[in-house]
Amino acid sequence: MATDLGELLVPYMPTIRVPRTGDRVFKSECAFSYDSPESEGGLYVCLNSFLGFGREHVERHYRKTGQSVYMHLKRHVKEVRSVAKLFSDLELNRDFNGGDYEYEDEAKLVIFPDHFEIPLPNIEELPALVTIACDAILNAPSPYKKQESDSWEEEIQVSKHARSLTQQENGVRIPPSGWKCAKCEMRENLWLNLTDGSVLCGKWFFDGSGGNGHALEHYKKTNFPLAVKLDTVTPDGADVYSFDEEEAVLDPHISEHLLHFGIDMLQMQRNGHHTDNHVQPRVSDWEVIQEAGLKLKPVYGSGYTGIKNLANSCYLSTTMQVLFSIPEFQRAYVGNLQRIFDYSPLDPTQDFNTQIGISPKMFKALVSKGHPEFSSNRQQDAHEFLLHLINLVERNSSGSENPSDVFRFLVEERVQCCQTQKVRYTQRVDYLMQLPVPLEAASNREELIAYESKRKEAEENMRPPPEPVRARIPFTACLQAFTEPENVPDFWSSALQAKSAGVKTSRFASFPEYMIMQIKKFTFGVDWVPKKLDVSVDVPDFLDLNRLRATGLQAGEEELPDLTPPIVIPEDTRAPEIDESSVMQLAEMGFPLEACRKAVYYTGNMGAEMAFNWIIAHMEEPDLPSPSLPTTSALDNQPPEESISILTSMGFPRHHTIQALKATNNNLERALDWIFTHPDCEDESEAMSDTADTEPNNNSFSNANAHSDSSLSPDQDLSSPRVRDGPGRYELFAFISHMGASTMSGHYVCHIKKEGRWLIYNDHKVCLSERPPKDLGYMYFYRRLSSC
Numbered sequence: 001m002a003t004d005l006g007e008l009l010v011p012y013m014p015t016i017r018v019p020r021t022g023d024r025v026f027k028s029e030c031a032f033s034y035d036s037p038e039s040e041g042g043l044y045v046c047l048n049s050f051l052g053f054g055r056e057h058v059e060r061h062y063r064k065t066g067q068s069v070y071m072h073l074k075r076h077v078k079e080v081r082s083v084a085k086l087f088s089d090l091e092l093n094r095d096f097n098g099g100d101y102e103y104e105d106e107a108k109l110v111i112f113p114d115h116f117e118i119p120l121p122n123i124e125e126l127p128a129l130v131t132i133a134c135d136a137i138l139n140a141p142s143p144y145k146k147q148e149s150d151s152w153e154e155e156i157q158v159s160k161h162a163r164s165l166t167q168q169e170n171g172v173r174i175p176p177s178g179w180k181c182a183k184c185e186m187r188e189n190l191w192l193n194l195t196d197g198s199v200l201c202g203k204w205f206f207d208g209s210g211g212n213g214h215a216l217e218h219y220k221k222t223n224f225p226l227a228v229k230l231d232t233v234t235p236d237g238a239d240v241y242s243f244d245e246e247e248a249v250l251d252p253h254i255s256e257h258l259l260h261f262g263i264d265m266l267q268m269q270r271n272g273h274h275t276d277n278h279v280q281p282r283v284s285d286w287e288v289i290q291e292a293g294l295k296l297k298p299v300y301g302s303g304y305t306g307i308k309n310l311a312n313s314c315y316l317s318t319t320m321q322v323l324f325s326i327p328e329f330q331r332a333y334v335g336n337l338q339r340i341f342d343y344s345p346l347d348p349t350q351d352f353n354t355q356i357g358i359s360p361k362m363f364k365a366l367v368s369k370g371h372p373e374f375s376s377n378r379q380q381d382a383h384e385f386l387l388h389l390i391n392l393v394e395r396n397s398s399g400s401e402n403p404s405d406v407f408r409f410l411v412e413e414r415v416q417c418c419q420t421q422k423v424r425y426t427q428r429v430d431y432l433m434q435l436p437v438p439l440e441a442a443s444n445r446e447e448l449i450a451y452e453s454k455r456k457e458a459e460e461n462m463r464p465p466p467e468p469v470r471a472r473i474p475f476t477a478c479l480q481a482f483t484e485p486e487n488v489p490d491f492w493s494s495a496l497q498a499k500s501a502g503v504k505t506s507r508f509a510s511f512p513e514y515m516i517m518q519i520k521k522f523t524f525g526v527d528w529v530p531k532k533l534d535v536s537v538d539v540p541d542f543l544d545l546n547r548l549r550a551t552g553l554q555a556g557e558e559e560l561p562d563l564t565p566p567i568v569i570p571e572d573t574r575a576p577e578i579d580e581s582s583v584m585q586l587a588e589m590g591f592p593l594e595a596c597r598k599a600v601y602y603t604g605n606m607g608a609e610m611a612f613n614w615i616i617a618h619m620e621e622p623d624l625p626s627p628s629l630p631t632t633s634a635l636d637n638q639p640p641e642e643s644i645s646i647l648t649s650m651g652f653p654r655h656h657t658i659q660a661l662k663a664t665n666n667n668l669e670r671a672l673d674w675i676f677t678h679p680d681c682e683d684e685s686e687a688m689s690d691t692a693d694t695e696p697n698n699n700s701f702s703n704a705n706a707h708s709d710s711s712l713s714p715d716q717d718l719s720s721p722r723v724r725d726g727p728g729r730y731e732l733f734a735f736i737s738h739m740g741a742s743t744m745s746g747h748y749v750c751h752i753k754k755e756g757r758w759l760i761y762n763d764h765k766v767c768l769s770e771r772p773p774k775d776l777g778y779m780y781f782y783r784r785l786s787s788c
Contacts, residue, residue: 005118005125012069012111016047018133021761023544024143024349025136027073029362031348032341033057042074047133049347050140054190057341061750062112065346069111071120071137076104104252107138113563114636143349144365159242159249161225165194165257173262179230183214190231191215191241194251195224197261202229202654212614214604219243226251234742235257235265266544285534289737289773290749291760296767303754305734307360308762314763315382318750319389321761322734322781324357325752326514328403333357336400352396367392379745381778383518384456390431400540405722407431407516407773410509412550417493417499417560424494424560425553427509432516432779433482437533441477444469471535478537483548484509494563507550513542514784520740532741536775539735543782545728557617564594582608589646591615639666647671663722730782 009016017739019025027045029036035054037043044058045051047069053061058070067086071556109118109130120134179190179199186201189211193200200218215227225244232239238258240248251257255265287293301477303325307317323329333340334358340353348354367389393404411430418424440447451469458465483505491502521533553559578600585608586596599611599618639661647657652675660671733753740746744772749762751772758769 002175005122006127008111008116009069009127013127013129015067016069016130016133017050018129019050019136019140023050023140024366025050025140026143026349027071027137027140028052030054030057031345031362031741032354037073037075038077042072042106043073044070045137046070047130047137050137051347051349060341069109071134072108072110072117074106076106077194077751094333099557107134109134116318142362151724157247157249159226159240159245159251161242161468162249162251162253165226165251165253167194167257167260168196170196173228174199180489181211181214183217184212186211186214190229191227192258192261193218193224193733194226194228194240194257194260198224199230200227213604214602216243217604226257228254228258233263233265257590285776286739286747287543288760289776291769291771291773294770296760296769296770298765299759300440300766304759304766306761306766309763310361310364312379313360313364314748315380315385316367316746317763318358318761319382319386320360321750322736322752323389323403325754326403326406326783328406328513332397332401332403352392375741379740379747380736381522386516386779402722403723404431404594406513408723409512409515409725410723412507412509412552413504414507415488415491415502415560417491417495417502418503420493420495420500420560422493422558422560423553431512433520434518434520435478436481436520437473437535437537438477438481439471439473439535441481442471442473443534444472468534469532473535473537475538475571477541492565494561494565497563506730508545508548509550510723511545511549511728511784513724513784515545515730515784517780517782519778519780521738521778532738537777538779539732539774539777541732541774541783543730543732545730549728564592566594579605579607582611586611588613591646603643616668643668643671647675647723726784731785732774732780733783734781735772735774735777736779737773737776751777 025045027037027043027050030043030053031051033054035041035043035052035057035058038111039054044053044055046053046061046065046067048067049065051061053070062068107120108117109126111118126134146706169756174192174197180187181190181201182198184201189202190199191202192198192462193215198215200215201210201213202215203213219225219227223244224658225242226249227241228241229239229241238254240246240249240251240254248548258265307320309317324334333353341348344351344354350366352366355366390404390407394402397404409430410427413426413428414423415426447469448471450468454466457463485503485505488502488504491500492498493500493502493682517539519535519537521535521537523531523533548642578597582600582605583593583596586599589612595615596611601615603610603614639658643666644654644657644660647660648654652660656675657671660674661668663671663674716783734750736748736750738746738748750762751758751760751769751774753759758772760767760769760772
């Protein structure tokens, strides 16, 4: 028999592998479904790729790869009746209500296509390589353990500099907001150097995010080793990086190191448990939002399936539940499921379109890969995850329907110089509407003042605080605050050729099919305490935003001159050195000389390629010199020739670059991304001549007086950002609520309206909602009302 089995497996031996260190073995779940060894058909593990497949998916993998040998795992669950438990139940005259469970695991080899089965273990009869491979698979750890160990929580070590760090007595105090890099205009990804208190930007990433690397540049000049990421400071700690050790580290003395610069973590901890200058969220929020105490009726079936919480993953599950209640997402993924499976790559665990509709554990591992926050097991902000997910959907929708287009809209920004009254109009793409919460507009203001007085009196007399009072904010006040002009920091007036006071107002240049609205409940106090505003907002079921439609340049308004501000070189003890050869390489590509010099300087003379990436990432910044050709409006059809030349000089076909520029409103940064995400367009007929490209197109963008049709025009996607403009009248169909004092803790649930009924989705539980708490939501989702 040993000879027979050995001979049987000989043709397949070259394809059988033993898992090595770093190989992920999926022996507990299918790559395409929820099947597991406990499922009726069990799980088939490929002895080459170590991927797991349910019974209906293993045949596809065999046909696609030709891999014939699989380990079939089947777990039988049996209930064990304890004799003592049985007699106890009998004595009490009650039914036996269950005992312990016993698991019986069965394993065998299956050879396709004949489904020939070889029971395991079969050490004497199988070749040694096969036996070793099977044993390694059975004893392999979870494929997610490596990822978990890669998270900062697991791997992070105490820095060798933490104990002996010297801090300068220079009087630097860091405010709780309004940060900006000391060497550029970056206001995100900012790091506080723990030696001298410098606030500088982090490194630049390949996707254009991040910063200009000034924090690292500062270390190279000073050797000050530790820095903390400003927006991660909480009562529990902060993200610390060691430039010398080149990794994230722990700083056991972080509280005293931050206190040196005015950030009191101990005060944050105290205020995290007691009221300060804001209304303390009540514990009853958990009951109100989850509708605790009510007899909620469970519902089941398609569209009514919950998602298991993987430990602080409710931010993910609530977002996914809402998205998959939208027909466009259902059509793109559920409707195309068979096609997605058939055309999935050899490793479907790494394919976004495959994983978006199946096991939450495998999906979370994929979408959080490489992300310092979402890859951890900490609670996260559902708003930030939604934007992250939309970005992934955008990247993975090349050549197919992009369901996130339903959220996309254009914002018109009007900036006015207060001294000359001249204006500039620009447009940008956005996906959600953020509403501020004006506490001063609370309808129960007197009640809040009385509560605050009692709270202070109780604090002074060391008595228990009074019952918190929640601020009731009219929705109209939030909407009014959204429309108010805001000051533009460091505004440079091209009319005055100098810095001046400037104000900005924002309006909708288009209205999306689905409007996402976030209530900005989270903020920082002056004491650095992360605060969640305890507010109730009377969010309406029906929303009319038509009065916020953008109007463009008005009669009598004068535009600001199209001039660029001068480059201001940061003060330094040494004169900056600029690599002129890199500057000239960029200038030959068509970029203005001032922009080239700025890019080379801010990338630390690291070469033309890095400087080019910097220019692309900062193309929309108002102080970046733009190409000298006349500015084209959104209605101009032919992209600027200089922009075409820049992209064609990088090796892209002319017709492809023209399509990309048209599709992105002549924005170089977005056009470059469009080219990479639309490779199929290169294969289209190149018979499309420049003449065809320049034919007039009157439907490229819906203006304020022509928005009765909410569908895309046939060629709109080639000449403007993908927007589905239409009337700004909406109906509420879902909202996500957060319980807890911070986005980094607590719990999320969502309510969705289906078939005229509100339902609550709370992890794996789905029930009919009795009292949907619409006034306590965090993110609201509206769908456009059909035209009457």
